[in-house]
Amino acid sequence: MVCGSLAVAALLAQGAPVAATALLLLFVGFAGLHSPLAFPRSVGAVEAQRRSEADGRPIVYWRAGCAYCLRLRFRLGRDARQLHWVDIWRDPAGAATVRAANGGDETVPTVVVAGRPHINPDPEWLRGQLTPST
Structure with missing residues (x-):
């Protein structure tokens, strides 16, 4: 700016x-x-994990300025609100989770579904992981 x-x-x-x-x-x-304003409100990694265990919704680890994160966000449309979003630049625990899933790299978006990490998943696949009741 x-x-x-x-x-x-x-x-x-x-x-x-x-x-x-x-x-x-x-x-x-x-x-x-490229700002966090284009994404649903982020929560911390610990809170996202707690919420995901309670409701079964996936967790998306992302960072501002990431074109792949932006692509995922816009292709999900309204369904993006059903996910738990963690900004790894604002949450050290989230960054550590991403590094652990990616061999030390902070590759985003990293999406955790049922405890398994998926790196830069197809938005349609991710939409299919959402339950109709969520």
């Missing part, structure tokens, strides 16, 4: 308000897509 703001200010100083507006909208949209 800082770089975008500087570029917009430079365009405005050059007398190009239309280009500045278009660039500003582009940067705001890009920032919104």
Whole structure:
């Protein structure tokens, strides 16, 4: 956003308000897509595990800026709300869980279904793991 703001200010100083507006909208949209705001509210890894044990819903470990996480989120649509989301950049326990599942790497999205990790699963497969009552 800082770089975008500087570029917009430079365009405005050059007398190009239309280009500045278009660039500003582009940067705001890009920032919104890569922010945690595009995802359901995250919980901590311990809380997600507790909730998953209680209701059987999968846990998605993700991080802001991840194109694969964004793809998963948007392809799931409303079904994304049925999952427990853990932002590994905000939760050290979540990051440790992902590293344990991926041989030390923080590869996301990592989805845990019934205690088994699945790395970057197909959204349709994941949708099929949701029970109709959830």
